[in-house]
Amino acid sequence: MSNFEKPSKPEDEYFVRQELERRKKWAQEQSAKMAVAEKDRLKQLHFMKCPKCGMDLSTIEFHGIKIDRCSSCSGTWFDAGEIEQLLSPQNSGMFGKVMSLFR
Numbered sequence: 872m873s874n875f876e877k878p879s880k881p882e883d884e885y886f887v888r889q890e891l892e893r894r895k896k897w898a899q900e901q902s903a904k905m906a907v908a909e910k911d912r913l914k915q916l917h918f919m920k921c922p923k924c925g926m927d928l929s930t931i932e933f934h935g936i937k938i939d940r941c942s943s944c945s946g947t948w949f950d951a952g953e954i955e956q957l958l959s960p961q962n963s964g965m966f967g968k969v970m971s972l973f974r
């Protein structure tokens with residue numbers, strides 16, 4: 872049996888603890904890498920897909936605002952900040968114009 876498996880002296884215990892700490896750190900790093908890889912995988916899988924029915928979204932650009940619309944269920948999706956931009960007082964009536972595109 873090696874010293875690693877059966878520490879017999881306080882010095883050995885120190886090294887075993889150090890080794891366990893190193894392995895724990897490695898496992899945490901692996902876990903973080905896997906989380907990043909999983910996030911990438913999910914993005915690849917769902918990018919520009921309708922969150923309701925899973926079909927492709929197509930982008931229509933109107934007055935600088937990119938509107939993603941589902942080719943199947945006609946769900947309409949806005950990126951962060953776009954709804955606020957459409958509903959802002961300086962863009963009065965813009966939201967209605969955008970919606971009339973789809974009527």
Ligand SMILES: [Zn+2]
Nearest residue numbers: 921924941944
């Ligand atoms: Zn859809």
